[in-house]
Amino acid sequence: MGSSMYFTYYHSPFGKIVLTANNDGLTSLEFIDGDKSTSIPAHYQQLKQEQTIFLDVCQQLDQYFTKQRTNFDLKLAPQGTKFQQQVWQALTTIKQGETKSYSWLAKTINNEKAVRAVGSANGANPIALIIPCHRVIGANGKLTGYAGGLVLKAKLLAFEGAEFDCT
Incomplete structure (x- = not known):
């Protein structure tokens, strides 16, 4: 492989996000706690901080958070088993405002x-939000x-207009 890995921060209405990518596409999107712009989580310290590679990702996230976008059209490169890849691909078919069961x-x-x-x-989904694992809830609607x-899952689903049981 030998592909370079990059990261950048994105500030969302729901908290700070760390994005990682390689030359093949986006490899992860992770919500992180706090506003520690000078404190890089340990597993990102070996990566190169970069912003230009993430311009399209950040633009689409801006559109999503301002309700101008309901799905994403990005090059994704999540690392996982064949089974995980199959599940993650299926997750991308769940539309905004919908929830599905396991x-x-x-x-x-x-x-x-x-x-x-x-x-x-x-x-195990490494690209939260864009591969919408938050849209999967229990068969009982909880x-x-x-x-x-x-708490974040509930906020994201409410933002998207999904119905769920929060009791």
């Missing part, structure tokens, strides 16, 4: 018995785990 996701990838494995793949926390 069992729906398992059926979508033609593996109805893999509900738990689908949940694990959903949780919120389930999210790497950014359930």
Whole structure:
């Protein structure tokens, strides 16, 4: 491979985001706590800070957060197993304002018995928001785990106009 890795920060209405990319596309989007612009999380310290490679990503995020965009059209390069890639691809079909269950996701990838494995793949999604794992909720309509926390998941879903049970 030998591909260079880059990172930059993006300030969203829901908190600070770290974006990473290589020459193939966006590799991660992670919400981080606090406003530590001088304190780089340890797993990003070996990367080159860059902004120009992220111009399209930041423009599309700006459009999303100002409700001018409902889906993303970006080069993505998430690292994962074939199964994870299949789950992440299926996640991209969930439209803004919709929520789906883990069992729906398992059926979508033609593996109805893999509900738990689908949940694990959903949780391993490295490109939060753009690959919309936050749109997956429990079959009972209740919120389930999210790497950014359930509060952030609820805020994102409410922002998108999705219905869910927050009790």
